[in-house]
Every structure is written in structure tokens, then in C-alpha cells.
Amino acid sequence: MADGYRLWSETYDRTLEDIFAVQDDIAQSVVKELRSTLLGATQDSTAGQQAAAAVAIAAKGRSTDPEANRLFLQARYFIDRNTRDDTKKGIGYLKEALALDPEFALAWADLGRACANESNWGWAPAADGFMRSREAITRALGLEPNLAEAHAGMGWIQMAHDFDWQGAETSSIARSSWHPETHWCFTSPAGWWPTSAVSTRESRSPAARWSRIR
Secondary structure (H helix, E strand, O other): OOOOOOOOOOOOOOOHHHHHHHHHHHHHHHHHHHHHHHHOOOOOOOHHHHHHHHHHHHOOOOOOOHHHHHHHHHHHHHHHHOOHHHHHHHHHHHHHHHHHOOOOHHHHHHHHHHHHHHHHOOOOOHHHHHHHHHHHHHHHHHHOOOOHHHHHHHHHHHHHHHOOHHHHHHHHHHHHHHOOOOOOEEEEOOEEEEHHHOOHHHHOOHHHHHHOOO
């Protein structure tokens, strides 16, 4: 706050090995306090359950391996830098994370995003990049069918490569159903494409057809 008034604070005393429990505890506390302070929600007996449910959705597809999670976060950093070399480096970190935890659904989904971005920018042949993207995202959905990021990734492939407008809209609806707050962007020379734009109406515009590289 501008006046320096503290809205919420808490102290957590846990071991580093329990980092995921610490993250979840903090997230649940923040969710409860924000709902109460900003939305006027009542802090009744169900508030904790609702916060826990919201955090569980946000944590869907996460690994329980601390080193795999560290590599995943490092990969996201480089992928979001959005250069050819950084994307390649991010893909390398994701592969290391998946070697440690092959069931890391969120890492598979991010691998799919990175491979799609390689095709989007012409850093890889479209057919090859989107094939690798589809394989990774399919693997993510096989591990976690309700993973919003994976549905977003599949919707992007369906829109940008397959021109499957109905399939793209179905994937977009699935993404919104499981995690409406997911804002996952794919990049291209045409700009940043939020996954919320992956729907039948938007994808039929001529500007959406930039990524059909042959």
C-alpha cells in the first residue's frame, strides 16, 4: 500500500526439502487474505478449503522433484527471453528436468510451447517443430488430462498449423474450464499471441495465418 499499511504477513519455518509445502502454504494464505481484503469474502470454515482448491489447480502438473523443478524454472526463464539461442537452451533444461522426472506434465507442456515457438520464428522447419510440439503436449495431456497449459498448447497447434478452427476452440474452452487465469503466450514475428486468442472467431482472421510456414 502507498501508506505503508501492512495487509498481511506470516512467518514460515520449514526445511528446504519441504519447499513445495511452503509454497502451497504461502499461496493458500495469500489467496484467503486477498479474497477477504479485496473481494470482501467471509473468512468462514470453507475459506481454507476454497483456497486449497485454487492452489491445487495452479499447481497441477508440477513435479515433486526439487531439482527437476529448479531446471524447469530455469528453462522458463530462457524460453521467455525469446531468442533462438535462449529457446534452445531452455529446451535443453527442460529435457534435463524430464530425465529426472518423466511424469513432469508441466515441463512437457512447456517443451511443446518452446518447440512451437521455434517454428513460429522460423528457427526450425514448421513440420518438424510442430511435430515435436504436438508430441510433447500429447505427452503432457496423457499425464494430466486437465492441464490448462497443455490444452492451450494443443489449441495453438490446431490454430496455427492445422487450421482446425473447431478443434482450436474446443481446446480453448478446455483451457478456460480448468484454469481461466492461464495466460500463456506464444511468440512470432507478428507479435505475442495470448492463448485467450485461440478460438474460432479470432483464428479466422487473416493475421492469424502468419504461422503456416511451408
